[in-house]
Amino acid sequence: MSRARAGALAATALLGALLMGASGAPAPGAAVEKLALQVAGEIAGRVTEGPLAVHVSSPSPVLSRALATLIAAELSRRGLGGMVVDAPDAVIAEARARDQGARALARVNAGLERGQLVARGDLLGTWVNFWSGRSPTRPPQPAAVLEAAAEADAHALALLAAPVTAPIAVGTGGGGERPPPVKVQIASAVLAKLPSAIVALAAGDLDRDGVDEVVAVTEDEVVVMAADGRVLARHDVKGLPGASAPVRDPIAAATVVQGQVAYFHARRAKGEVLAYGGGALRVVRELEEVPLARGLLSGRWVPGENLISVDVQRWNAPGPFHSLAVFEGGRTDAVAVLPGGAGARVRGFPAAGSGEILTGIGAGTALFDVDGDGVPELATSSAAYAPEVDELRVYVDGPWGAPPKWQLAVARGRVMVAAAARLDRERAQQLLLGTWLADGTSELLVIRRVAP
Amino acid sequence: MSLSGALSREIDPTLRSGHSPARSAHVSSTRSAARALLVLSLFLTTSDALAAGRPRYGGTLRVALASPVAEADPLSIDRPETAALAALLAPPLCRLDPQRGVVPTVAELTHPQPNRVQLLLRGGGPRRASDLAARWSTLSQPGAFSPYRALLAPLRGITAAAGTIDAALAFPWPDLDRSLCHPALGFTDGGPYTAPTPRAPYLANLSFPEGRPFPDRLLLTTGDDRRSARLFATRQADLLFGAAPDEAQPPPAAPAPALFATYLVYRSAHAGTELRTVLEQSVDAQDLVQRFVTAPAVPMTQLLPPALMGGAAAPPAAFSGPAPRAPARELTLLYDAALDEHRAVAERIQVRLHDRGYKVALKPVPRAELGARWATGDFDLLLQSLLLPPAPAAALAVTMELAGRHDLLAVELTGLGSIADGAARDARARERAASLRASLPLLPLYARAPEVSASPTLQGLRSDAFGLPMLDQVFLSQE
Numbered sequence: 001m002s003r004a005r006a007g008a009l010a011a012t013a014l015l016g017a018l019l020m021g022a023s024g025a026p027a028p029g030a031a032v033e034k035l036a037l038q039v040a041g042e043i044a045g046r047v048t049e050g051p052l053a054v055h056v057s058s059p060s061p062v063l064s065r066a067l068a069t070l071i072a073a074e075l076s077r078r079g080l081g082g083m084v085v086d087a088p089d090a091v092i093a094e095a096r097a098r099d100q101g102a103r104a105l106a107r108v109n110a111g112l113e114r115g116q117l118v119a120r121g122d123l124l125g126t127w128v129n130f131w132s133g134r135s136p137t138r139p140p141q142p143a144a145v146l147e148a149a150a151e152a153d154a155h156a157l158a159l160l161a162a163p164v165t166a167p168i169a170v171g172t173g174g175g176g177e178r179p180p181p182v183k184v185q186i187a188s189a190v191l192a193k194l195p196s197a198i199v200a201l202a203a204g205d206l207d208r209d210g211v212d213e214v215v216a217v218t219e220d221e222v223v224v225m226a227a228d229g230r231v232l233a234r235h236d237v238k239g240l241p242g243a244s245a246p247v248r249d250p251i252a253a254a255t256v257v258q259g260q261v262a263y264f265h266a267r268r269a270k271g272e273v274l275a276y277g278g279g280a281l282r283v284v285r286e287l288e289e290v291p292l293a294r295g296l297l298s299g300r301w302v303p304g305e306n307l308i309s310v311d312v313q314r315w316n317a318p319g320p321f322h323s324l325a326v327f328e329g330g331r332t333d334a335v336a337v338l339p340g341g342a343g344a345r346v347r348g349f350p351a352a353g354s355g356e357i358l359t360g361i362g363a364g365t366a367l368f369d370v371d372g373d374g375v376p377e378l379a380t381s382s383a384a385y386a387p388e389v390d391e392l393r394v395y396v397d398g399p400w401g402a403p404p405k406w407q408l409a410v411a412r413g414r415v416m417v418a419a420a421a422r423l424d425r426e427r428a429q430q431l432l433l434g435t436w437l438a439d440g441t442s443e444l445l446v447i448r449r450v451a452p
Numbered sequence: 453m454s455l456s457g458a459l460s461r462e463i464d465p466t467l468r469s470g471h472s473p474a475r476s477a478h479v480s481s482t483r484s485a486a487r488a489l490l491v492l493s494l495f496l497t498t499s500d501a502l503a504a505g506r507p508r509y510g511g512t513l514r515v516a517l518a519s520p521v522a523e524a525d526p527l528s529i530d531r532p533e534t535a536a537l538a539a540l541l542a543p544p545l546c547r548l549d550p551q552r553g554v555v556p557t558v559a560e561l562t563h564p565q566p567n568r569v570q571l572l573l574r575g576g577g578p579r580r581a582s583d584l585a586a587r588w589s590t591l592s593q594p595g596a597f598s599p600y601r602a603l604l605a606p607l608r609g610i611t612a613a614a615g616t617i618d619a620a621l622a623f624p625w626p627d628l629d630r631s632l633c634h635p636a637l638g639f640t641d642g643g644p645y646t647a648p649t650p651r652a653p654y655l656a657n658l659s660f661p662e663g664r665p666f667p668d669r670l671l672l673t674t675g676d677d678r679r680s681a682r683l684f685a686t687r688q689a690d691l692l693f694g695a696a697p698d699e700a701q702p703p704p705a706a707p708a709p710a711l712f713a714t715y716l717v718y719r720s721a722h723a724g725t726e727l728r729t730v731l732e733q734s735v736d737a738q739d740l741v742q743r744f745v746t747a748p749a750v751p752m753t754q755l756l757p758p759a760l761m762g763g764a765a766a767p768p769a770a771f772s773g774p775a776p777r778a779p780a781r782e783l784t785l786l787y788d789a790a791l792d793e794h795r796a797v798a799e800r801i802q803v804r805l806h807d808r809g810y811k812v813a814l815k816p817v818p819r820a821e822l823g824a825r826w827a828t829g830d831f832d833l834l835l836q837s838l839l840l841p842p843a844p845a846a847a848l849a850v851t852m853e854l855a856g857r858h859d860l861l862a863v864e865l866t867g868l869g870s871i872a873d874g875a876a877r878d879a880r881a882r883e884r885a886a887s888l889r890a891s892l893p894l895l896p897l898y899a900r901a902p903e904v905s906a907s908p909t910l911q912g913l914r915s916d917a918f919g920l921p922m923l924d925q926v927f928l929s930q931e
Contacts, residue, residue, distance in 0.1 A: 248665070306506055
């Protein structure tokens with residue numbers, strides 16, 4: 001086992017709660033629906049008489065209710081009279097199912113396991129023999145173990161993430177003592193698959209509904225997606241003239257400025273500002289310079305290379321960089337990815353100068369507030385070129401050199417771009433990752449908190 | 453914090469290095485042991501070098517080549533190492549990636565109609581398309597000195613206009629796109645590097661359509677095995693080509709196909725009809741690979757290399773029975789004067805045939821003359837090495853052309869091209885290769901893969917589907 005893989009697995013084991021990976025490109029809700037169909041099929045294969053009660057538990061009450069509803073509906077469709085039992089635990093569910101007149105009860109526990117939405121449980125008879133007297137003996141049939149799994153998708157993750165009942169720590173932002181840290185579990189899923197490499201990512205509220213849209217720049221187009229991965233609009237970038245010096249390493253810069261998409265592909269001579277509306281992207285104007293940091297800065301591509309240089313009059317950058325990520329909260333922070341795995345983190349961008357030097361960071365680097373405390377975490381991919389297993393590391397704010405707070409082994413591909421997004425109305429942000437796969441396609445992953 | 457990434461491909465793990473008797477005297481026992489362990493030719497070490505996940509631009513890529521520099525003419529490639537270097541100056545039309553398939557580099561292949569192919573050239577001057585079309589037309593002629601003309605056999609009516617090449621297909625040929633990525637069909641200049649003068653460093657070509665290579669320049673040093681290996685061992689070279697390093701290296705993570713095949717071609721009219729049986733009984737491909745071929749190679753028992761025939765291919769039926777009576781015939785074996793490997797193999801064949809009563813005269817000739825003698829059929833025996841395309845049907849076409857059976861192409865290729873399913877077509881091509889092996893006037897000998905070692909500072913080294921290292925993709929990490 002390689003060092004990278006062993007390290008990733010060990011990190012995953014240590015964290016325990018980290019659940020990673022997902023594949024396939026299901027439609028919204030497909031994973032939950034698939035799982036419900038499987039579970040219902042297993043139940044129907046073992047029971048011939050209804051009504052049947054279903055009790056589902058999971059880390060998320062919303063997911064539990066959704067899965068129970070779908071299973072019960074499928075059982076009813078099969079003529080088995082499905083009913084949902086609402087109970088705080090499986091033991092109480094048995095008594096309630098019996099009280100409601102169910103002939104059998106399916107008790108299912110659902111959760112995420114290594115990118116799979118998994119359901120396990122049992123099926124038991126709830127009919128009590130009159131001759132048993134006061135002893136609630138169970139009938140010999142039905143009795144079965146239930147198990148089903150489906151690849152997780154973004155919708156399943158959203159269901160898991162929805163029930164935030166525990167308070168989230170909120171940073172004071174003023175330098176005072178912070179509340180005690182809250183244990184946060186994060187997970188990832190595939191939001192979308194794209195036919196070519198994602199060369200830049202951005203997110204912003206393009207339709208003013210309070211939730212960000214996702215902007216992915218690929219070799220050929222700009223794609224705007226909703227928070228659930230639905231494609232809202234596409235814009236062909238091949239109409240722009242080619243750069244005078246083509247760039248071998250595919251790279252672009254993208255950001256959202258006042259609700260409009262600004263991007264500049266390094267293989268094109270110009271960039272563009274695009275406005276989203278009516279299900280389409282409209283060119284507002286062309287750009288001569290590379291848009292950066294939500295419009296706070298701009299630069300120029302180094303001819304023929306994968307680097308952006310900025311005028312020192314605008315920002316005392318530590319050197320030409322691959323990408324620049326910003327976080328706008330109480331103060332504006334930025335992190336630049338430099339060649340050779342180096343970086344620079346600026347607290348109070350851009351006035352604070354070149355900032356703190358970072359080492360060992362990768363192309364997929366972003367600042368995002370995973371726990372909603374108002375202070376950004378720094379997420380970064382492996383610094384190695386084409387590692388056997390890429391790994392996302394998340395660092396809390398503080399002097400560089402401390403170990404990462406979380407580590408996620410990426411199921412497949414290389415993480416080459418990253419961006420923060422707010423895909424719901426919670427305080428916490430999500431992290432978008434663009435991974436390049438060996439076959440030339442790419443996946444858009446979303447990392448989000450799933451608990452508490 | 454540093455993470456390591458092992459990037460490694462691609463050599464058939466069955467490949468073995470051998471030693472020529474002539475060279476073994478120069479090889480220390482330690483080095484012999486090391487080379488015996490060497491089962492790879494393209495290798496990349498695990499490296500802690502950081503790259504931020506993106507290639508770094510700049511620096512000088514230093515290459516030690518244990519062989520003379522090859523001509524940039526794609527038709528003259530004679531070894532996988534020099535073929536890879538030649539592609540830096542004379543680029544193929546496209547890159548055949550093992551995982552991504554056909555990747556456009558200097559031309560984009562489209563099929564406006566099922567029976568037509570169109571190449572949209574990227575960059576270059578207005579005459580680039582017409583120059584390439586003229587070159588293809590010349591290569592297609594019956595008198596062309598290259599067996600690679602078989603790759604163009606499906607095309608008819610090649611025309612060029614305004615950066616575009618159009619051609620019709622004489623018959624369906626699903627392997628056409630992959631075939632057109634063969635280095636022999638590419639350009640003769642305009643690659644990712646330029647060479648201002650023959651001995652000057654290669655300079656990055658800023659206007660190369662796919663983008664300039666990552667290093668600023670490439671410094672090529674040629675020499676014998678020992679000098680090249682010494683340069684690599686002392687870190688004066690980032691890449692070692694055509695020789696094994698002084699120290700044993702770990703095995704590769706992924707095998708590369710050995711598609712550089714060497715054949716012994718004969719003319720029955722000159723050599724006698726009984727020669728086939730004599731050759732089959734006396735020339736031992738395994739023996740050649742183990743003792744006379746100095747690079748990673750695999751013996752060929754079938755018409756096509758094992759990488760193309762697959763594991764299901766059965767070895768050929770042995771030619772049994774009594775040995776033919778010694779005919780006391782005198783023959784001449786031609787080989788490329790520039791290739792030590794061919795000389796060693798030719799000497800071995802000379803010895804083996806001598807035992808069977810043949811007097812074989814060895815005649816080293818310049819490559820151009822070898823091609824001319826092959827094209828006109830003016831030879832008894834000759835050694836020829838070819839880079840076969842990684843598609844069994846297309847490789848079979850080249851092999852038939854090498855055997856001088858251009859007349860078979862229309863019949864065989866029409867049948868193969870009509871099979872739309874790729875796996876079924878490959879299987880059928882293997883069947884035809886097995887059937888044709890005994891009837892074609894050539895003897896398969898061995899297939900080679902590149903012998904390449906890379907220093908830990910070099911990253912991004914991969915092989916294409918031809919088994920050739922893609923040198924324009926590498927970069928130097930900061931160390």
